Amino acid sequence: MHCFKETGSAIKRRRVVGREAITGVVEHLGARELEVRLSASLPSLTNVRFRLTYPSLGRDSRDLYGKVVGDSSGAGRPLARIRLTSVDPADEKILASLVQASGR
Numbered sequence: 001m002h003c004f005k006e007t008g009s010a011i012k013r014r015r016v017v018g019r020e021a022i023t024g025v026v027e028h029l030g031a032r033e034l035e036v037r038l039s040a041s042l043p044s045l046t047n048v049r050f051r052l053t054y055p056s057l058g059r060d061s062r063d064l065y066g067k068v069v070g071d072s073s074g075a076g077r078p079l080a081r082i083r084l085t086s087v088d089p090a091d092e093k094i095l096a097s098l099v100q101a102s103g104r
Contacts, residue, residue, distance in 0.1 A: 041078035
């Protein structure tokens with residue numbers, strides 16, 4: 001996962017505010033929310049734009065948008081709970097199939 005923070009009026013225009021990518025690994029995937037172990041912490045209520053890597057499909061998602069709704073630290077790396085706010089229809093189908101396969 002590669003994640004970029006977005007703030008203020010930049011959200012309306014979907015511009016990237018910073019170029020520093022934050023990488024992470026999805027620990028838990030739900031229908032509209034995911035928990036991600038990140039390389040750097042993000043404060044609650046941070047808007048993010050990110051892409052997921054689908055190893056079994058050999059490709060990345062399109063841009064997904066979300067809001068950090070919770071965070072904690074553990075295992076030496078921050079864990080962020082991100083609520084999805086905008087998902088491409090094709091990615092929505094992929095995520096739904098992954099959630100269904102995991103039994104959540």
